[in-house]
Amino acid sequence: MTEQVEVPRQEAPEQETVAEFRARARAWLAAHVPREVAGEPFLQWDDEGVARDRVIQRALWDGGIAGVHLPREYGGLGLSAAHQEAFREEAAEYRMPEDFGNAFNVVVPTLLAHGSEELKRRHVPAILRGEHIWCQFLSEPSGGSDLAGLLTRAEPTVGGFVLNGAKIWTTGGNYSDWAICLARTNPDVPKHAGLTMFVVDMRSPGITVAPVRLLDGTADFCQEHIDDVFVPEGNVVGEVDDGWRVATTLMVNERSAIGRGWSLGGQRGQQADTGIGLDADLLDLARELGRDRDPGVRGLIGERWVLEAVMAATTKRVGAALAAGDLPGPAAAILKAMAGAVGPRRGEIDLAVAGARAAAWPAGSGERWGFHRLSSHGIGGGTTEMQRNAIAERLLGLPREPSDDRVVPFRQLRQNTRPA
Amino acid sequence: MAFGLSEDQELFRTTCRRALQERAPVERVRELVEDPAGFDRATWTAGAELGWTAMFVPEEHGGGSVSGEALVDAAIVAEEFGRLVHPGPALVTNVVAAGLARAASPELAERVLPGIAAGDVVATWALAGPDDPLPSGDLPVRATADGAGYVLDGVASYVPDAAVADVVLVSATTPDGPAQFLLPRDTPGVEVEPLETLDLARRLATVRFTGVRAGAGTLVGAAGGAAADIEHQLRVALVLQCAETTGATARGLEMTVQYAKDRVAFGRPIGSYQALKHRMADHRMWLEGSAAITGHAARAVQLDRPDAAIAPRVAKAHVGRRSTVTLHDCVQLHGGIGMTWEYDLHLYFRRAISNEVLYGGPELHQRALVDIAERNGIAEGTAA
Numbered sequence: 001m002t003e004q005v006e007v008p009r010q011e012a013p014e015q016e017t018v019a020e021f022r023a024r025a026r027a028w029l030a031a032h033v034p035r036e037v038a039g040e041p042f043l044q045w046d047d048e049g050v051a052r053d054r055v056i057q058r059a060l061w062d063g064g065i066a067g068v069h070l071p072r073e074y075g076g077l078g079l080s081a082a083h084q085e086a087f088r089e090e091a092a093e094y095r096m097p098e099d100f101g102n103a104f105n106v107v108v109p110t111l112l113a114h115g116s117e118e119l120k121r122r123h124v125p126a127i128l129r130g131e132h133i134w135c136q137f138l139s140e141p142s143g144g145s146d147l148a149g150l151l152t153r154a155e156p157t158v159g160g161f162v163l164n165g166a167k168i169w170t171t172g173g174n175y176s177d178w179a180i181c182l183a184r185t186n187p188d189v190p191k192h193a194g195l196t197m198f199v200v201d202m203r204s205p206g207i208t209v210a211p212v213r214l215l216d217g218t219a220d221f222c223q224e225h226i227d228d229v230f231v232p233e234g235n236v237v238g239e240v241d242d243g244w245r246v247a248t249t250l251m252v253n254e255r256s257a258i259g260r261g262w263s264l265g266g267q268r269g270q271q272a273d274t275g276i277g278l279d280a281d282l283l284d285l286a287r288e289l290g291r292d293r294d295p296g297v298r299g300l301i302g303e304r305w306v307l308e309a310v311m312a313a314t315t316k317r318v319g320a321a322l323a324a325g326d327l328p329g330p331a332a333a334i335l336k337a338m339a340g341a342v343g344p345r346r347g348e349i350d351l352a353v354a355g356a357r358a359a360a361w362p363a364g365s366g367e368r369w370g371f372h373r374l375s376s377h378g379i380g381g382g383t384t385e386m387q388r389n390a391i392a393e394r395l396l397g398l399p400r401e402p403s404d405d406r407v408v409p410f411r412q413l414r415q416n417t418r419p420a
Numbered sequence: 421m422a423f424g425l426s427e428d429q430e431l432f433r434t435t436c437r438r439a440l441q442e443r444a445p446v447e448r449v450r451e452l453v454e455d456p457a458g459f460d461r462a463t464w465t466a467g468a469e470l471g472w473t474a475m476f477v478p479e480e481h482g483g484g485s486v487s488g489e490a491l492v493d494a495a496i497v498a499e500e501f502g503r504l505v506h507p508g509p510a511l512v513t514n515v516v517a518a519g520l521a522r523a524a525s526p527e528l529a530e531r532v533l534p535g536i537a538a539g540d541v542v543a544t545w546a547l548a549g550p551d552d553p554l555p556s557g558d559l560p561v562r563a564t565a566d567g568a569g570y571v572l573d574g575v576a577s578y579v580p581d582a583a584v585a586d587v588v589l590v591s592a593t594t595p596d597g598p599a600q601f602l603l604p605r606d607t608p609g610v611e612v613e614p615l616e617t618l619d620l621a622r623r624l625a626t627v628r629f630t631g632v633r634a635g636a637g638t639l640v641g642a643a644g645g646a647a648a649d650i651e652h653q654l655r656v657a658l659v660l661q662c663a664e665t666t667g668a669t670a671r672g673l674e675m676t677v678q679y680a681k682d683r684v685a686f687g688r689p690i691g692s693y694q695a696l697k698h699r700m701a702d703h704r705m706w707l708e709g710s711a712a713i714t715g716h717a718a719r720a721v722q723l724d725r726p727d728a729a730i731a732p733r734v735a736k737a738h739v740g741r742r743s744t745v746t747l748h749d750c751v752q753l754h755g756g757i758g759m760t761w762e763y764d765l766h767l768y769f770r771r772a773i774s775n776e777v778l779y780g781g782p783e784l785h786q787r788a789l790v791d792i793a794e795r796n797g798i799a800e801g802t803a804a
Contacts, residue, residue: 275716275720275725275726275727275730275731276716276720276727276730276731276734277727278730278789278793280793283790283793283794295787298786298787298790298791299783299786299787300786301786301789301790302737302785302786302787302788302789302790303737303782303786305734305786305789305793306734306737306738306782306786306789309713309716309730309731309734310709310712310713310734310738311709313709313712313713313715313716314708314709314712316712316716317423317424317708317711317712317715317716318708318712320423320424321423326423331708334704334705334708337701337702337705338705338706338708338709341702341705385694385698387701388694388697388698388701388702389694389697389698389701391701391704391705392691392694392697392698392700392701392704393697395701395704396677396697396700396701396704397677397681398677398680398681398689398691398692398697398700399681399689399691399692400692401692401693401694402688402692
């Protein structure tokens with residue numbers, strides 16, 4: 001049943017020093033990839049953004065500079081960490097295909113660690129060529145924090161499994177070609193022991209995708225219904241019922257990517273050694289409103305700069321420490337928790353300075369002062385409470401809250417629900 | 421390498437920590453609470469041999485740092501001091517050394533810096549006024565030209581370890597702008613009035629200058645042109661203060677986490693309750709922020725990066741505010757034992773509070789950031 005999948009190759013020299021590679025990457029990027037535009041959103045999940053990112057990723061492949069440190073047998077260049085670092089530096093000022101972030105940061109490392117030979121040969125090159133955007137089917141409407149308590153079922157059938165359930169908070173779900181999906185294959189064992197990881201073709205019959213509009217009006221997340229979706233047995237990642245281990249790899253990679261600054265270029269989110277920059281927008285607003293001489297307002301503007309500089313310095317320090325092994329993986333939760341704390345305080349400050357301008361503003365001015373108060377930084381990608389648990393239990397070594405949900409068979413547990 | 425420090429710097433930290441643990445555990449610090457000098461000469465001398473006061477002193481004057489990054493090395497010492505609420509004038513002596521290395525005449529440098537590096541000379545800095553922990557305009561001491569020298573009058577306050585200092589670096593106002601003088605503490609007209617201090621392991625004093633004659637040879641840098649030197653000393657002082665507070669907070673939080681693991685109530689360790697562990701997680705998070713921004717500020721000042729004026733003030737605003745909140749909550753998380761004199765936690769809490777307000781509190785530094793931004797024209801929309 002395992003057909004040998006042909007792996008395409010990039011046009012690239014057989015052997016290349018870091019300097020040679022850097023020169024080649026620099027020339028190719030300059031000629032074929034658009035530069036970063038200041039103020040451009042990090043992720044752009046719309047027709048234009050997705051189409052552009054597919055073209056950029058394809059351009060990296062055509063230039064022989066895609067997947068610098070990924071193995072050659074799966075379409076990468078198989079080059080060293082120093083080559084990869086050279087690429088990051090050269091790519092810093094270019095628009096990188098961020099809509100492929102899930103694929104590169106999360107899916108590829110997970111497939112390389114646990115996937116079958118066929119899965120690796122089929123999917124890694126397709127990502128490198130800009131063909132497949134990926135999303136993650138993890139959280140469910142009945143629960144996001146208690147991931148291992150998920151309800152989506154995968155029942156065996158001839159040649160594979162039939163999946164039924166629902167997923168939510170999938171970034172880019174409506175633009176994705178493939179999903180990496182955690183589902184329950186055995187409810188008669190404790191919850192962590194009965195899960196299996198699959199790769200699912202988003203075009204499979206039975207998958208319906210709907211964007212979820214958030215409280216600020218944006219809609220980057222989606223919800224999916226999974227109704228009798230057939231998944232061939234070759235699409236199991238790792239072993240059946242061993243999905244929690246695969247999910248752990250996935251989450252570790254996600255956290256460490258966040259620690260690195262997530263971006264494929266690897267620079268954004270990190271603070272370069274050029275130092276702290278002060279964003280003038282709030283001070284400009286205070287001036288416009290005639291409040292810029294008020295000592296209290298000045299203190300608040302300064303505090304916002306302090307919050308942002310501390311967040312940036314911490315991102316840089318923790319990212320470097322994670323990469324060097326000076327801090328254990330769960331330390332990445334510090335960054336997520338801090339973003340969840342900085343956001344609301346920043347919102348308070350903006351509101352205090354902007355006053356009524358946060359409630360209403362000149363039409364077409366694009367002001368969003370009230371929106372920082374309206375944000376949901378502390379929920380997406382794992383709630384602040386879960387980050388606090390990770391810091392407390394896995395970094396500080398404090399004991400867990402006692403619960404029998406890790407030992408009782410899943411079927412006997414009171415299962416995740418949400419009020420109707 | 422760990423957290424961007426070299427192996428030499430890591431070794432320096434280890435040596436520093438070991439020496440402090442052996443010579444100056446917290447029990448010893450408590451013994452010194454009633455001592456008027458407030459510090460232990462033998463530990464001071466041993467520390468000098470390990471280089472605790474040598475890093476800002478140029479090699480030709482007998483100094484040097486393990487890494488070539490004097491401020492980063494000094495911040496390591498400061499952080500270790502904080503972990504044991506170490507008393508004594510090493511940090512302010514280093515601030516003075518940094519100022520002298522930058523601005524003192526060759527003769528003055530040769531006369532004083534070798535003694536600082538060797539641990540023979542204790543130095544302190546008079547900057548603040550009784551009503552003003554960080555003067556923004558006129559300084560509390562005025563210097564008037566008098567023949568070839570100057571006469572100093574005024575009252576400086578919150579001067580660290582003035583009673584044991586051999587020399588005092590005085591930042592003063594002249595009609596032409598600020599000037600600095602290095603005076604022996606026993607110069608006639610210099611009067612030290614010890615203050616009572618919140619931090620039991622720190623000595624602060626008011627220093628009165630009454631018709632003090634300061635010869636031309638005591639001038640540090642150009643008369644009227646010392647503003648940049650004072651600013652540099654302030655940056656160094658803020659970084660060291662933040663590093664010390666960060667060390668104190670780290671230790672206080674360690675004590676608290678350990679207590680929460682060991683103390684059992686309602687049938688389980690109190691650290692298992694999310695209502696408590698989430699608070700400790702938040703403190704751990706902000707502590708990482710303190711270490712990060714202090715480390716960033718140390719390098720920014722050391723390398724005179726474009727954000728060298730901003731970074732120490734950002735660090736002070738963050739570290740000052742968060743550390744006091746954290747250590748207060750550490751006391752709360754301990755419950756009854758945290759309220760007692762015998763338990764060491766309040767020593768750390770006192771140091772954090774004291775450091776929060778000395779050299780200006782968080783609010784003041786936040787406003788200073790806006791002043792700097794306006795001076796640099798950032799409000800025109802160009803990020804610095």
